[in-house]
Each structure stands twice: as structure tokens, then as C-alpha cells.
Amino acid sequence: MxxxxxxxxxxxxxxxxxxxxxxxxxxxxxxxxxxxxxxxxxxxxxxxxxxxxxxxxxxxxxxxxxxxxxxxxxxxxxxxxxxxxxxxxxxxAKDAYHAEQTVDGIWSHFMRTFVVLRGLFNYETAYKNHFRRVIWSLARDGIMYVKLRISMHYGNYARRDDGTADLNHKEMVQLLSDVLSEDLPKMKAKSLHFSGARFIFTAFRSCTKDEMLWCIDDCIALKQAFPDLICGFDMAGPENAGHPLSFFIPELLLFRQECEDLSLHIPFIFHAGETLDHGGEVDSNLYDAILLGTKRIGHGYSLTKHPLLMQLCKENKIAVEICPISNEVLGLCPTIKNHPLPVLLSNCVPCSINSDDPGVWETTLSHDFYQVLMGSNSMSLVGWRVLVQWSIEYSCMGMEEKERAEVAFLSQWHQFCQHIVDSYDSRF
Structure with missing residues (x-):
């Protein structure tokens, strides 16, 4: 947006x-x-x-x-x-690319932005209005479906407009659900192809074990209240500064067991490998994410350093959520041409192109796609089609929704290809 x-x-x-x-x-x-x-x-x-x-x-x-x-x-x-x-x-650009900037320095600057943002949208009207503007921006950008990580960590609430009390997390998700109910018909009337959203419950990786247990109980309660909206569980925050996944192994195994006992499907969709670390505690998050059965891996920037893990992602159908602009701005790669995405694609690791906090650098998903286009001369129309189809195949949608999304995508794809032929046929 x-x-x-x-x-x-x-x-x-x-x-x-x-x-x-x-x-x-x-x-x-x-x-x-x-x-x-x-x-x-x-x-x-x-x-x-x-x-x-x-x-x-x-x-x-x-x-x-x-x-x-x-x-x-x-x-x-x-x-x-x-x-x-x-x-x-x-x-x-001056914040991210000046000569004395470091990865830790830009991350510190990045985290300060949320100190300001939190108070600007964490009250009822702004929370609802902001989500409405986000989904309309996504729809106009040609996006059909979105899964959003929403901050539901311990102590993070939106205030009622009169300031008298906090909304609990159930009330906050209800606001988002209300926006979808109100605006999806309006989008359809405008011939936009946006079909809906789901939410990944996101805790903060620097929380205590007791706070993590609270988040687990809260996530389960939200899944029971909104079975069609809550689609996964993750931890946010800089990997280099927060706890590694291994710190929460007992709590996460308990979470998985409770979901099985309640017949709830809440897959892990972990941030992992968003680091330049190699062989250290942070780098081990990739191992632990895969061992815990993560459905997707957020960023996975360091995955190419581990051929075995790339093979496991292929075998276990674990998609990697690539965030090219974020990785560049936050200092992981100096330019898009240094990004590991081409290596992942060459090894047939399923990937999707995603926006990570796009509002902080004023971009849309189209900008991330453009960066990928400029970063590799090997990206062809066939490659783009595969990337989009992977984003459907490895999404959190149900099978029927995936089938409808595939049909809708192929219809638009064929229209696009026909438009190219009709418009530029004489040049070939």
C-alpha cells in the first residue's frame, strides 16, 4: 500500500x-x-x-x-x-544505504517505525479503516487472495474509540471480518478479482515462555471462533535479537498436540533464515522450522547455504516466501542481483513473491515482482506463471478455493497472453 x-x-x-x-x-x-x-x-x-x-x-x-x-x-x-x-x-534510501549503515543499524531504525505506527492504528476506527484501505489497495494491484500476519502478541490490543477500554483479540478479528463482509461484494461489483483474506496469528519472538503459552491459548480460541480466517501461527521480530525457535520447542510441541486433540488445523508458518548468520543459533531456525513441520518459510534468505534443507523443502512441499525489497532494504543483500531466489528456483524449491511491511518503504507487491524481473535475465513468462501457480498451490486456501483460484488465474492469464499477441504480433 x-x-x-x-x-x-x-x-x-x-x-x-x-x-x-x-x-x-x-x-x-x-x-x-x-x-x-x-x-x-x-x-x-x-x-x-x-x-x-x-x-x-x-x-x-x-x-x-x-x-x-x-x-x-x-x-x-x-x-x-x-x-x-x-x-x-x-x-x-538515505536511511538504508548510507556508508556507515549496518544490518543491525537499519533493523534498529526499522523497529522504531513501529513505535510510531502502533499508536496511530491501534484504536477501533483506524484499525478497521486501515485494513479496509489495505485490501482495496491489494485488489487494485491485481491480487486475488492474501494471507496477512496480524500482531496478536501478549499485551498488544487496539483501544475502543472512546479510550475507555481495550478491544480483546476476538473483537479485533471481528472488526476485520466485518470489513471483509462489507467490502468483498463492493469489489466484485467493480470487477475486481480479490476473493478474500486469511490471517496468521503472530506472536513476538522476544516474549517469555509464559507469554508464549498465553499466545498459544489465544490462537486456539481465535481459530475456534473464526475457523475460516485464522490460518496459521508465526513469530515476528528480528531473528538476531529475539529467541530462536529452539527456545520455544516444548511450548510449540504442546501447541501441536492441543490442535490435534481439538481437531484444529493451525499450521506453523515460521519466519526463518532472515539472517546473514551461518552455523549459529539464528541460522538453526531453518532446521527447527522444518523439523516442526512448518507449511511455509518466511524469507528463508539463508536457505541456499543448506543444500539438504533445500531438498527437504522440495520433498515436504514447503514453500519459501521471498521478500526481495525487504531483504535489500534491511541489509541482507546489497542489490537484487545478489538475491538467492535464482538459486532456489534452479533447485526447484517452491517459492512465492511477497511484500514484507510494504508501507514502511511505500511499495506494493508489484514493486517486489518488478525487482525479481530486474534481478534475473532468466525469468520468462513460463517462470512467472509457475511462481503465481505455486502461490495458489501452497496457499492456506482450501482445495475448492484453490481450484476456483486456479480457474480464475488461467482465465486472466489467457486474456493477458492474447492481449500481447493482438497488440504486438506484428513485431515478432
Missing amino acids: LRPHESLLIDARNQKNLYIETDAPLVSKGFFDHALPRFQLLAEDSEPTIDTNTFSKSYIPGSLMKYSSFLEQVPGGMQRAEDWIASKIVLH
């Missing part, structure tokens, strides 16, 4: 109970450059009794200022304020 922060900031303008805090007073350009804003929704009866001004030298970092007042008082006006907040959300 291109420039998602713009719509989130429009939502924020209309939220009268929204507050902002910064980790430094905004009294000079240097402070604006380095300060990080956070947002919080408060109930009317819990609003601060003391007026706070983040533009004052006496401002105490972390104190809350009403966001509407912030927009009125910021030097340069509302547009400058929103441009400044946007600069804390979007990663630009």
Missing part, C-alpha cells in the same frame, strides 16, 4: 482523544531530527489535568500533549507536523 501513513494521519486528525508524546522537547531542528513520537488514546475522564507543550524547553519527555493542540502549535503548521511524523514511519 503506497503512503499508508497519509490516511492514518487523516484518521488521527479526527480523533479528539488522541495524545502525542516525544522522547525530547521539540525546540530545534536537531531535536526534530532525532526525537521519536508516540501516540496514545485516552478516555475523557483520564485526560491529563496539566497542559503540556512539547515545544517548550521545560517539556518533560514522555508527557502527553493533546494531538489536536500539537497540530495547532507546531512551528510551520499541520503539514509540517504530519511530514515530520511521516519521516519517522517511512524508511528512505
Whole structure:
């Protein structure tokens, strides 16, 4: 989704109970450059009794200022304020590619964006509106179906619009379900081919074992409440900084056993191999993900260092979710021509092309496809067709849905090929 922060900031303008805090007073350009804003929704009866001004030298970092007042008082006006907040959300080339940047450095910058984003969409109206805008953006980008990782880790909730309480995770998923029910018929009426979404319950890999057990119980409860929406379980966060999968082996085995006892199908869809590490604890996530029976592997950037694991992915029909732009921006490969995707394809490892946090670098899935196109001269129309068909075959859809998706794709594919022949036949 291109420039998602713009719509989130429009939502924020209309939220009268929204507050902002910064980790430094905004009294000079240097402070604006380095300060990080956070947002919080408060109930009317819990609003601060003391007026706070983040533009004052006496401002105490972390104190809350009403966001509407912030927009009125910021030097340069509302547009400058929103441009400044946007600069804390979007990663630009100068952030990723300057000479002193490192993998750890860009990851730290990347994680700071979520500190800002969290408060901007973690309340009822923004949460629902943002999801609606996301699926419409996907539909207009030609996407037929999407599985989204949604942050459901311990303590992560959206607030009610009046700020009086948190929505629980069941209520949050219900909001997303309501959007799908409301908007899928509208998409069909506009001849868009988007057929729906499913959600991967995503915990945070830096959580404690007790918090992981809570997440497991929560995921099972959500699957029982929304059997057609919850399609998998994953852990998010930088692999180099969080716990390896091996840390949670007892909890994950318990999860698998509970699902079997309840006749629930919640496959693991693990992030693994998003690292330059080789032979260390982080690199072992690939081994553990496969041993735990993961259905897909998120990123799998280091998979090509392990020929045996590539063979196991082929034999066990484990697809690798390739995220080319993310891998480049976050420092794993200097350019798309260094990406391991061609090696995976040469070894017939099933892959799909995916967007990873596209809003942070203002891209769509089409941009990721374009990067793949530019990264290898061996990509042909046949190769593109196989990639798309793999994305259907290895998706979380049921068999009937896969068959319908295959029919719909082939119809569009044949139309596209006929268009090329009709338009450019005289040139060949």
C-alpha cells in the first residue's frame, strides 16, 4: 500500500482523544531530527489535568500533549507536523544505504517505525479503516487472495474509540471480518478479482515462555471462533535479537498436540533464515522450522547455504516466501542481483513473491515482482506463471478455493497472453 501513513494521519486528525508524546522537547531542528513520537488514546475522564507543550524547553519527555493542540502549535503548521511524523514511519534510501549503515543499524531504525505506527492504528476506527484501505489497495494491484500476519502478541490490543477500554483479540478479528463482509461484494461489483483474506496469528519472538503459552491459548480460541480466517501461527521480530525457535520447542510441541486433540488445523508458518548468520543459533531456525513441520518459510534468505534443507523443502512441499525489497532494504543483500531466489528456483524449491511491511518503504507487491524481473535475465513468462501457480498451490486456501483460484488465474492469464499477441504480433 503506497503512503499508508497519509490516511492514518487523516484518521488521527479526527480523533479528539488522541495524545502525542516525544522522547525530547521539540525546540530545534536537531531535536526534530532525532526525537521519536508516540501516540496514545485516552478516555475523557483520564485526560491529563496539566497542559503540556512539547515545544517548550521545560517539556518533560514522555508527557502527553493533546494531538489536536500539537497540530495547532507546531512551528510551520499541520503539514509540517504530519511530514515530520511521516519521516519517522517511512524508511528512505538515505536511511538504508548510507556508508556507515549496518544490518543491525537499519533493523534498529526499522523497529522504531513501529513505535510510531502502533499508536496511530491501534484504536477501533483506524484499525478497521486501515485494513479496509489495505485490501482495496491489494485488489487494485491485481491480487486475488492474501494471507496477512496480524500482531496478536501478549499485551498488544487496539483501544475502543472512546479510550475507555481495550478491544480483546476476538473483537479485533471481528472488526476485520466485518470489513471483509462489507467490502468483498463492493469489489466484485467493480470487477475486481480479490476473493478474500486469511490471517496468521503472530506472536513476538522476544516474549517469555509464559507469554508464549498465553499466545498459544489465544490462537486456539481465535481459530475456534473464526475457523475460516485464522490460518496459521508465526513469530515476528528480528531473528538476531529475539529467541530462536529452539527456545520455544516444548511450548510449540504442546501447541501441536492441543490442535490435534481439538481437531484444529493451525499450521506453523515460521519466519526463518532472515539472517546473514551461518552455523549459529539464528541460522538453526531453518532446521527447527522444518523439523516442526512448518507449511511455509518466511524469507528463508539463508536457505541456499543448506543444500539438504533445500531438498527437504522440495520433498515436504514447503514453500519459501521471498521478500526481495525487504531483504535489500534491511541489509541482507546489497542489490537484487545478489538475491538467492535464482538459486532456489534452479533447485526447484517452491517459492512465492511477497511484500514484507510494504508501507514502511511505500511499495506494493508489484514493486517486489518488478525487482525479481530486474534481478534475473532468466525469468520468462513460463517462470512467472509457475511462481503465481505455486502461490495458489501452497496457499492456506482450501482445495475448492484453490481450484476456483486456479480457474480464475488461467482465465486472466489467457486474456493477458492474447492481449500481447493482438497488440504486438506484428513485431515478432
